[in-house]
Amino acid sequence: MPPTDGEAERKIIPQAVIKRLSLYSRILQDLELENVEKISSADLGRRLGFNSAQVRKDLACFGQFGVPGFGYYVSDLRKNLRSILGKDRTVRVILIGVGNLGSALISYHGFTKQGFKMMWGFEAQPEAATQRVRSEVPIYHVDELESKIQGESVDIAVLAVPATEIQSIAERVVAAGVKAILNFVPARIEVPEEVQVRYVDLALELESLSYYVR
Amino acid sequence: MPPTDGEAERKIIPQAVIKRLSLYSRILQDLELENVEKISSADLGRRLGFNSAQVRKDLACFGQFGVPGFGYYVSDLRKNLRSILGKDRTVRVILIGVGNLGSALISYHGFTKQGFKMMWGFEAQPEAATQRVRSEVPIYHVDELESKIQGESVDIAVLAVPATEIQSIAERVVAAGVKAILNFVPARIEVPEEVQVRYVDLALELESLSYYVR
Structure with missing residues (x-):
């Protein structure tokens, strides 16, 4: 999974992946409100009905956000996704x-x-x-x-x-x-x-x- | 691709596939109005932004509808999809x-x-x-x-x-x-x-x- 990041960035990202980014971003927003600091790709996927491989593959389209064996830092990942989605401005x-x-x-x-x-x-x-x-x-x-x-x-x-x-x-x-x-x-x-x-x-x-x- | 039909029928069909069935069904409705009799999986996919393998895989979840090297009969496939979607009744x-x-x-x-x-x-x-x-x-x-x-x-x-x-x-x-x-x-x-x-x-x-x- 990891070495394809660079390659993926040069590709056009499918619309379906962009849509799922919004979904991830919302779950992360909820998690922040619940003061959750980190989450695994499996737990993130479970909240949306996707498997962990799907979550990792989607996020890998945009860079290396997770820490293997640990998961994702909630607020860092959320900030990154908001920026990718163009939502760091009005x-x-x-x-x-x-x-x-x-x-x-x-x-x-x-x-x-x-x-x-x-x-x-x-x-x-x-x-x-x-x-x-x-x-x-x-x-x-x-x-x-x-x-x-x-x-x-x-x-x-x-x-x-x-x-x-x-x-x-x-x-x-x-x-x-x-x-x-x-x-x-x-x-x-x-x-x-x-x-x-x-x-x-x-x-x-x-x-x-x-x-x-x- | 063909031999997995039976196996797929026993599985739970993913929601995303059901959603795409609606999309296929609509395109077929348009094609019928245009008096088109048959369509290939590539052409059907092109109208929705999917590739032909995706179309064949989605439809294979429900049975064997296409004729290899020929494609699908528009009105037969539409009738089948409407029935699968539960739309043959009000x-x-x-x-x-x-x-x-x-x-x-x-x-x-x-x-x-x-x-x-x-x-x-x-x-x-x-x-x-x-x-x-x-x-x-x-x-x-x-x-x-x-x-x-x-x-x-x-x-x-x-x-x-x-x-x-x-x-x-x-x-x-x-x-x-x-x-x-x-x-x-x-x-x-x-x-x-x-x-x-x-x-x-x-x-x-x-x-x-x-x-x-x-």
């Missing part, structure tokens, strides 16, 4: 579409808890949306999208607009310089290759559950 | 908590599109929720949970209640006989081992994006 997020789903997202406790800063919401009916959400995040008319973004560094745009508008909204945020999109709308979008897009499919977990209730 | 779902997020979920197009039947919503303030959602799904007071469920077969309960209420609501749906829970609340719940629980973490995809925008 990640600035905007939301477009503050309907029912967007209203839930703009004040979603899980975002702020994980260090994301929700900057602004944009909506075709901003007054109604502002009444609905009771959040501190200001909500602007979607016409103001370009003028608000300009000159500000926005890392990620979260999209929760009607499916019929998703492509044109995606093009507008990309033209305004946003390089990453999180799409909650069950419709594909086409953007230039350098823009990162992730789809959140709320029905996918439901499907995997239906397998178990046959 | 999967009956209820929603508890019809706030902002719940309002989005109760009328989420992605659920009905994938063959789930949203039966009822339950909410502490059912009148306000009914006004908010403009959905055809009836919304009852949460006090009526047990009496509505009794004698009906409910497959999955989707939870979108405040975090402070999640454990007591989970216990009530389990006591009422529901065997699977999809939890949208960023809080863990404790239920008997035989109850399947999945957590939807809306911040997880955001985290994996933050890696790319460092």
Whole structure:
């Protein structure tokens, strides 16, 4: 396992590994709160349903963090993972579409808890949306999208607009310089290759559950 | 690869494989609409970012579907996967908590599109929720949970209640006989081992994006 680190660093890291890093990072956050100082790859894996080899292999993609026969120092590993995930600085997020789903997202406790800063919401009916959400995040008319973004560094745009508008909204945020999109709308979008897009499919977990209730 | 089928069937199928089955099933649905009759494991994988060996290995967990050197018959494979996923019958779902997020979920197009039947919503303030959602799904007071469920077969309960209420609501749906829970609340719940629980973490995809925008 150890000698492949250098080689792995030159490779593109699979998305699935990046996702698991978030999971590791959260467990480590819990462990710190419980004042746990070190943890083995087996224990770390057990908390997430992975085996120890998987944990070691995932972390080895990014460097040599563990001490053989000892495990990982919790707070060191957490600091490293946060830095790898780009979370040692504030990640600035905007939301477009503050309907029912967007209203839930703009004040979603899980975002702020994980260090994301929700900057602004944009909506075709901003007054109604502002009444609905009771959040501190200001909500602007979607016409103001370009003028608000300009000159500000926005890392990620979260999209929760009607499916019929998703492509044109995606093009507008990309033209305004946003390089990453999180799409909650069950419709594909086409953007230039350098823009990162992730789809959140709320029905996918439901499907995997239906397998178990046959 | 071929001779391991029988052995694999006796094993517990990893959750990740079940999740990928949903993805395969969706691609096959699209292919059917495009009148495509057959597809290779390489092409199927390419549409999802997996390699052909992964596709063959995943499908081999459930039987021998492909024809070597030819690929898969689209509509046969889709029918098989739907049956494996328990989707050859209607999967009956209820929603508890019809706030902002719940309002989005109760009328989420992605659920009905994938063959789930949203039966009822339950909410502490059912009148306000009914006004908010403009959905055809009836919304009852949460006090009526047990009496509505009794004698009906409910497959999955989707939870979108405040975090402070999640454990007591989970216990009530389990006591009422529901065997699977999809939890949208960023809080863990404790239920008997035989109850399947999945957590939807809306911040997880955001985290994996933050890696790319460092």
